[in-house]
Amino acid sequence: MMKRYLLVLFAILITLLAHGQSREGKFIQDQLYSTALENKGGENPTRRVSVYLPPGYDMSTDKYPVIYYLHGITQSDSSLIAKNNIDKMLNKAIAAGKIRPLIFVMCDQFTLYRGSFYTNSSLTGNWSDFTAKDLVSYVDQKYRTIPERESRGIAGHSMGGHGAIKLGMLFPDVFSSVYALSPYVLGLEKDYGVEGEAYKQAQMIQSRDTLITGYKYLNANAVVAVGRAFSPNANKPPFYADLPYSYSGDSLIVNYKVLDLWNKNLPNEMIKAYVSNLKSLKAIKLDWGRDDFFTHIPPTSKTFSEKLAEFGINHFAEEYNGSHLDKIYTDDGRFMNDMLPFFNTYLKF
Numbered sequence: 001m002m003k004r005y006l007l008v009l010f011a012i013l014i015t016l017l018a019h020g021q022s023r024e025g026k027f028i029q030d031q032l033y034s035t036a037l038e039n040k041g042g043e044n045p046t047r048r049v050s051v052y053l054p055p056g057y058d059m060s061t062d063k064y065p066v067i068y069y070l071h072g073i074t075q076s077d078s079s080l081i082a083k084n085n086i087d088k089m090l091n092k093a094i095a096a097g098k099i100r101p102l103i104f105v106m107c108d109q110f111t112l113y114r115g116s117f118y119t120n121s122s123l124t125g126n127w128s129d130f131t132a133k134d135l136v137s138y139v140d141q142k143y144r145t146i147p148e149r150e151s152r153g154i155a156g157h158s159m160g161g162h163g164a165i166k167l168g169m170l171f172p173d174v175f176s177s178v179y180a181l182s183p184y185v186l187g188l189e190k191d192y193g194v195e196g197e198a199y200k201q202a203q204m205i206q207s208r209d210t211l212i213t214g215y216k217y218l219n220a221n222a223v224v225a226v227g228r229a230f231s232p233n234a235n236k237p238p239f240y241a242d243l244p245y246s247y248s249g250d251s252l253i254v255n256y257k258v259l260d261l262w263n264k265n266l267p268n269e270m271i272k273a274y275v276s277n278l279k280s281l282k283a284i285k286l287d288w289g290r291d292d293f294f295t296h297i298p299p300t301s302k303t304f305s306e307k308l309a310e311f312g313i314n315h316f317a318e319e320y321n322g323s324h325l326d327k328i329y330t331d332d333g334r335f336m337n338d339m340l341p342f343f344n345t346y347l348k349f
Helices: 002-022 077-084 086-095 127-142 159-170 198-204 208-212 218-230 256-263 267-280 297-310 334-346
Strands: 026-033 046-053 066-070 103-107 152-157 177-181 245-248 251-254 283-289 316-320
Touching (some): 046 127, 066 159, 086 103, 086 334, 103 127, 152 334, 159 283, 177 334, 198 218, 218 256, 316 334
Parallel strands (some): 066 152, 283 316
Antiparallel strands (some): 026 046, 245 251
């Protein structure tokens, strides 16, 4: 009798323990080698992948939709977990009913110049193809996903917002819904236009270490990273990239050939060529802070929304009272209260 009692008690404890564990999701870290990322620019073609599995994943046979979330320049998947507590935010959002249980994927696209811009490059590797093809295929094969475009969303903050919009344009057969938080370098205005200091600084700096150390030269770092993605030049040390603007003294020189290459990769200039792709997406949203310290983000985000409207592309666009980093990864921020509910509405569960 006592033995039977102990067995029953043990079974109850195991059940309670399993239930307790299932109330919170967790990140699993993998590594993925991609031939698409084999490159001449010194980037590692093996990338870390962080996959959030929702509460109850291990105790069920359910299949889940997936959000692919793209990080910003200077960031990585691991920094978003360590500094911004993405795992805790996902657990809170699911517990609060802001989004149903799902799989959430982040991949390390930190490069030698702190960002890939999620773009295919003859120098640094084919980051667009890697993200939309290799990464998606890997996740579908290894985890219990719903392997359909209607159940895949793509989102990101800053450079990740740029990437989310671009990949949504390029791969509407892979992703059905797009959300861009404070999208970075949609076009060339303000601090990233001819009146900014970024191109002049990049021309003066001759050391990668100087360019990528801290945040003093972040804008110069960014335009070099963009150049390595959009207009690489294997014969032009030290950064192996052409830039659209240079200076002779204080006189501006515009390289129109390079500017054309950039325009083919800038979302604001890509819209016309991808109208049918954009119209086939189920939902698009972007938002940005009115006081963003990257001064190009508010006007280029407005321009993107206006151009979408001109072509009759349904979307949501919102300017809020905030800057680039505040009101994003907080309990009252955009990630928790706007982005996740958006996907709860538009993804197929």
